[in-house]
Amino acid sequence: MSTLTRKQREIRQREAYLLDVARKMLMEHGFSGLSMDRLAEATEYSKGTVYQHFSTKEDLVAALAVQSIEYRRELFERALTFDGRPRERMFAIGVADEVFSRLHPQYYKAEMVIRLANLQDRADVQRRKLLQQRDRDCGGWVREIVQAAVAAGDLELRGPWTPEGLASAIFAIAVGTHLGLIHCEPLFEDGPALSPSSLKRESVSMMLDGFGWRPLYTEWDYDATRVRVMESIFPDEWDRIQDEG
Amino acid sequence: MSTLTRKQREIRQREAYLLDVARKMLMEHGFSGLSMDRLAEATEYSKGTVYQHFSTKEDLVAALAVQSIEYRRELFERALTFDGRPRERMFAIGVADEVFSRLHPQYYKAEMVIRLANLQDRADVQRRKLLQQRDRDCGGWVREIVQAAVAAGDLELRGPWTPEGLASAIFAIAVGTHLGLIHCEPLFEDGPALSPSSLKRESVSMMLDGFGWRPLYTEWDYDATRVRVMESIFPDEWDRIQDEG
DNA sequence: GACGATTTTCGACGATCCGTCGATAATTGC
DNA sequence: GCAATTATCGACGGATCGTCGAAAATCGTC
Numbered sequence: 113m114s115t116l117t118r119k120q121r122e123i124r125q126r127e128a129y130l131l132d133v134a135r136k137m138l139m140e141h142g143f144s145g146l147s148m149d150r151l152a153e154a155t156e157y158s159k160g161t162v163y164q165h166f167s168t169k170e171d172l173v174a175a176l177a178v179q180s181i182e183y184r185r186e187l188f189e190r191a192l193t194f195d196g197r198p199r200e201r202m203f204a205i206g207v208a209d210e211v212f213s214r215l216h217p218q219y220y221k222a223e224m225v226i227r228l229a230n231l232q233d234r235a236d237v238q239r240r241k242l243l244q245q246r247d248r249d250c251g252g253w254v255r256e257i258v259q260a261a262v263a264a265g266d267l268e269l270r271g272p273w274t275p276e277g278l279a280s281a282i283f284a285i286a287v288g289t290h291l292g293l294i295h296c297e298p299l300f301e302d303g304p305a306l307s308p309s310s311l312k313r314e315s316v317s318m319m320l321d322g323f324g325w326r327p328l329y330t331e332w333d334y335d336a337t338r339v340r341v342m343e344s345i346f347p348d349e350w351d352r353i354q355d356e357g
Numbered sequence: 358m359s360t361l362t363r364k365q366r367e368i369r370q371r372e373a374y375l376l377d378v379a380r381k382m383l384m385e386h387g388f389s390g391l392s393m394d395r396l397a398e399a400t401e402y403s404k405g406t407v408y409q410h411f412s413t414k415e416d417l418v419a420a421l422a423v424q425s426i427e428y429r430r431e432l433f434e435r436a437l438t439f440d441g442r443p444r445e446r447m448f449a450i451g452v453a454d455e456v457f458s459r460l461h462p463q464y465y466k467a468e469m470v471i472r473l474a475n476l477q478d479r480a481d482v483q484r485r486k487l488l489q490q491r492d493r494d495c496g497g498w499v500r501e502i503v504q505a506a507v508a509a510g511d512l513e514l515r516g517p518w519t520p521e522g523l524a525s526a527i528f529a530i531a532v533g534t535h536l537g538l539i540h541c542e543p544l545f546e547d548g549p550a551l552s553p554s555s556l557k558r559e560s561v562s563m564m565l566d567g568f569g570w571r572p573l574y575t576e577w578d579y580d581a582t583r584v585r586v587m588e589s590i591f592p593d594e595w596d597r598i599q600d601e602g
Numbered sequence: 603g604a605c606g607a608t609t610t611t612c613g614a615c616g617a618t619c620c621g622t623c624g625a626t627a628a629t630t631g632c
Numbered sequence: 633g634c635a636a637t638t639a640t641c642g643a644c645g646g647a648t649c650g651t652c653g654a655a656a657a658t659c660g661t662c
Contacts, residue, residue: 130376251544281560288533297489299496315526322567
């Protein structure tokens with residue numbers, strides 16, 4: 113039993129190590145630059161061993177995505193504990209997303225690469241289910257906050273809008289903005305005045321103001337909310353972000 | 358001279374044919390399913406000939422992106438001829454983007470592949486420059502419309518917002534929303550009530566309302582504007598879109 | 603039309619990568 | 633201590649990428 117557990121620990125540790133090295137390769141040279149042969153060589157394991165962890169290259173990338181998504185899910189879950197009006201709680205989710213993207217920009221990029229890779233047929237079913245489940249967890253929480261806002265009378269959805277639609281729109285802004293990080297050539301000659309994180313925060317805020325979601329960005333000090341969220345929920349991460357720049 | 362031109366025409370025609378077949382392969386089997394060997398075989402040219410058109414596989418994909426992006430630029434340019442208040446003209450750009458995304462859904466995929474897979478080193482410099490130039494053309498036009506709105510008094514930019522920032526936010530929504538098309542697994546169990554194009558249009562409109570950009574979505578019949586843009590500027594494309602579904 | 607020069611086309615070739623599989627080494631159960 | 637099971641290894645087949653020298657076609661000139 114004890115030996116078995118040690119062996120299992122070894123395997124877990126090795127898998128984490130493989131994923132670390134693989135992630136670096138993915139970041140440096142993109143999906144095509146990530147090679148099972150080179151991964152085996154770099155980690156000094158054989159290909160056969162690597163393939164016992166990941167059945168295909170796509171499955172390896174899916175495992176990277178699972179790591180990424182589980183970490184983000186954890187941050188979102190912590191953000192949910194923030195107390196306040198629905199729009200403040202939504203703001204807290206945004207802060208969690210900011211923390212995630214700034215502490216793990218490579219995770220964010222890897223996620224983009226993964227979503228574009230056609231891995232639906234090649235990655236293991238279990239991992240794909242897990243990915244979808246975690247995605248829907250995060251999406252569901254955002255939707256619930258929207259619904260709470262409607263229930264509280266802070267927000268009124270008109271026309272074709274549904275809670276799911278609004279949640280999708282918020283995610284679209286987040287994804288689209290962070291994609292700018294990867295954008296090799298900037299859209300405008302002089303770089304953006306706002307950082308991607310600020311741009312995302314401001315864009316979502318403007319859109320939610322367009323919905324009339326109370327309290328509006330103009331009638332509430334959300335900078336103070338951000339500081340409260342950071343200090344009360346993400347103190348360690350906040351320190352690390354500020355250390356890095 | 359005449360022979361030379363004929364030869365050049367042959368080459369042009371062949372390149373277009375190669376790109377057509379390559380585009381089909383890319384759409385059917387994804388980036389990894391697009392193979393230079395199979396392209397050569399399918400077109401009944403040799404690999405050497407294919408490689409005289411495209412120096413690498415990534416360059417081939419970049420050429421596909423150039424085709425699409427030039428088409429999009431053309432649609433944007435036509436949308437610019439629409440007459441009206443700045444926000445209507447911005448809306449016309451949105452309609453152009455909708456036309457483009459529905460007639461060329463594979464564009465976003467090709468562009469994402471190029472931007473994410475570190476292809477910038479592998480595609481030809483000239484093609485990369487062209488891509489960037491066309492991008493900036495479109496971005497510049499959007500920025501100019503924003504500036505026109507500010508000048509006309511229809512829009513007031515507060516806080517950290519600049520015309521470039523607002524333009525970036527609009528593009529972020531567009532890209533992020535269309536990325537949902539690629540997303541293999543939907544975020545919510547019941548598919549989105551809105552189509553991606555509608556979601557994008559509504560999201561941008563809500564955000565611009567948040568900015569207080571007159572005339573607001575609620576105080577103007579933008580559905581009528583959309584019909585006017587479609588009928589006056591994109592009649593043929595509009596027919597094709599409606600034929601397809 | 604003939605013939606050498608230049609360009610174009612071709613496909614075989616080396617290198618790389620993916621995923622497999624039988625052989626070998628390590629671990630477990632008894 | 634020994635057999636059975638499991639883990640590890642790396643050579644192998646199939647496929648792909650990009651190259652390169654040979655063959656074919658085209659061009660320029662007489």
